[in-house]
Amino acid sequence: MIKNGTTDGNSTPARPRPLSPNIQIYRPQLTSVLSIANRITGLILSLGAVGLVIWLSAAAAGPQAYGVVQSVIGSWAGQVALFGCTFAFFLHLCGGIRHLVWDTVHGFELRSIYISGWTVVVSSVALTVIAWVISLLIAGWPQ
Amino acid sequence: MNRRSFRSPLARALGLGSAKSGAQHWWAQRVSAIALVPLCLWFVVSIVTHAGSDYAVFAAWIRTPLAASCMILLLVALFHHSALGLQVVIEDYVHSGVRFVVIILVRFGCYGLTVIGIVATLLIAFSG
Amino acid sequence: MIIESSDRVSRLSWFKRFPIPRNFKVTPESRIEKGRTWPAPAYAKRVKAFEIYRYDPDSGGNPHLDTFHVDVDDCGPMVLDALFWIKNKVDSTLAFRRSCREGVCGSCAMNMDGTNWLACTRFISDMGTNATIYPLANLRIIKDLVPDLTHIFAQYAAIEPWLHSKTPEPEKERLQSPEDRSQLDGYYECILCFCCTSGCPSHWWNGNRFLGPAALLQAWRWLTDSRDEAKGKRLDALEDPFRLYRCHTILNCTRTCPKGLNPGKAIAEIKKAIVEREK
Known part of the structure; x- marks a missing residue:
């Protein structure tokens, strides 16, 4: 007689079987970590898109409103947020291109999966640094 | 799965059957992604090269037909891509009926922001 | 750093589990x-x-x-x-x-x-x-x-893992060219251990509706079989936001398969086939 689970034949409510742990014990791997990273960066960029609309709306409202938004972006917190958005953008971009290649059924050998994965990590860091160095060279440090 | 039920395992696995859809959503996600690659790169390059410039320079840039067009295309593709992606995230993690409400709200939010962004861009482009 | 085959054990000694509480979402x-x-x-x-x-x-x-x-x-x-x-x-x-x-x-x-x-x-x-x-x-x-593997075996049954054919049964065996037979390589070897399905985060969150990598690999094994005559019906049954498209190409499946198979690639083949018949 099965006491627990689905069928025990008597009228006492069965104690549900325990669910074995999943994310609590499963080892993070490049596959799953980059997947969740792509998701989190997507969420960050969605917020960034809201920021873009605010920025455009402020600019449409006139120089004064634009100045306020620019000073927020120029602040210490604003620059950190912008830097985060830049990195999120490049990670999502590189990860997205990796996904587009997979959608053509290419690059599915484990070796390719890992090489492309690390390429995404390295190139998104590099592109973020390059973008910020160039922008700081053009504009100088924000006041 | 652990509830006492007389439904067969196969009946549970088959559920309500196939929606016979989903490819459109998947395809739209890819098409908007492909569109976003050049548009986002254009945007990032523009922002980087305009770093630190004042309102007059910025407004003059948006007034060029190319920049205004690209900005509108960017807004459309960005929020379309975002709405599709957020819907998948919501479906993944929200299992109660609340998900229908959240998905609708996200859709409305994305459409609304697209329109606001386009109007703002046009206002700058046709001002002065 | 670069994993070449699924039998390689991760050597990273840090970050052995995701940084979440031990009892996160545990009933x-x-x-x-x-x-x-x-x-x-x-x-x-x-x-x-x-x-x-x-x-x-x-x-x-x-x-x-x-x-x-x-x-x-x-x-x-x-x-x-x-x-x-x-x-x-x-x-x-x-x-x-x-x-x-x-x-x-x-x-x-x-x-x-x-x-x-x-x-x-x-x-x-x-x-x-x-x-x-x-x-x-x-x-x-x-x-x-x-x-308890009842549900994932039921999901396997749901993809109807047998030959569908309307052509009257031939007197001897159903013939298949060596090239067509080679299409099954990398898919027919699945032993249904369900390491992949059990390791798939998408199946963790939506296992009641998402078929999971094992069942989908088997689905492709029948879709790509030259003797099978139910491709369209099979694709119809798979094209669903949850059954198939809950796969977000995380690829924990391919990383974990003890037979070195590639469920992730099989699923990509199914998605490609669905686009091909639509566009």
């Missing part, structure tokens, strides 16, 4: 409690500790983690041998599935050091210092390391 009956420690026999020279998930349905209690100290000189080289050693010499109530002990039956799939694999083909020497053995992830547990 009361699934909470894992501290268990007892079983010492090694006094004569043992080389001892290895294994933390093993235990659950006794008759006790009315919760699952718990027992620590067993295994005399490595007295047992075979594989994790399955260590389980046999424990069952024979320490605690005969330890329950686990096993049959072929050579990686062809798929019975002894379990989660070792955080990844799914077959206990019979995982070397004890490849286990970390705090070796942990859990049942396959995200399944209802019948006892100890024995999960």
Whole structure:
């Protein structure tokens, strides 16, 4: 007689079987970590898109409103947020291109999966640094 | 799965059957992604090269037909891509009926922001 | 850093689990409690500790983690041998599935050091210092390391894993060219151990509707079979936001397959086939 689970034949409510742990014990791997990273960066960029609309709306409202938004972006917190958005953008971009290649059924050998994965990590860091160095060279440090 | 039920395992696995859809959503996600690659790169390059410039320079840039067009295309593709992606995230993690409400709200939010962004861009482009 | 085949064990000693609370989203009956420690026999020279998930349905209690100290000189080289050693010499109530002990039956799939694999083909020497053995992830547990596979086998049945044909049965066998037969390579070898489905985060969150990598790999095995005449029907049944498109190409499946197969690629083939018939 099965006491627990689905069928025990008597009228006492069965104690549900325990669910074995999943994310609590499963080892993070490049596959799953980059997947969740792509998701989190997507969420960050969605917020960034809201920021873009605010920025455009402020600019449409006139120089004064634009100045306020620019000073927020120029602040210490604003620059950190912008830097985060830049990195999120490049990670999502590189990860997205990796996904587009997979959608053509290419690059599915484990070796390719890992090489492309690390390429995404390295190139998104590099592109973020390059973008910020160039922008700081053009504009100088924000006041 | 652990509830006492007389439904067969196969009946549970088959559920309500196939929606016979989903490819459109998947395809739209890819098409908007492909569109976003050049548009986002254009945007990032523009922002980087305009770093630190004042309102007059910025407004003059948006007034060029190319920049205004690209900005509108960017807004459309960005929020379309975002709405599709957020819907998948919501479906993944929200299992109660609340998900229908959240998905609708996200859709409305994305459409609304697209329109606001386009109007703002046009206002700058046709001002002065 | 670069994993070339799925039998490679991750060597990273940091970041062994996601930084979330131990009881994140764990319902009361699934909470894992501290268990007892079983010492090694006094004569043992080389001892290895294994933390093993235990659950006794008759006790009315919760699952718990027992620590067993295994005399490595007295047992075979594989994790399955260590389980046999424990069952024979320490605690005969330890329950686990096993049959072929050579990686062809798929019975002894379990989660070792955080990844799914077959206990019979995982070397004890490849286990970390705090070796942990859990049942396959995200399944209802019948006892100890024995999960209830009813639902994922039902999902396998749902893709109708048999030949569909309207052409009258030929007198002898159904012919297939060597080229067409080679299309099945990498798919027909699946042993249904469900390491992939149990290791797929998308299946963790939506396993009631998402078919999971094992069933979808089998679906492609029949879609790509030149003798099958139900391609369209099969694609119709698969094209669904949850059944198929809950796959977000995380690729934990391909990383974990003990037979070195590629469920991720099979699913990409299905998505491509659906686009091809639409565009």
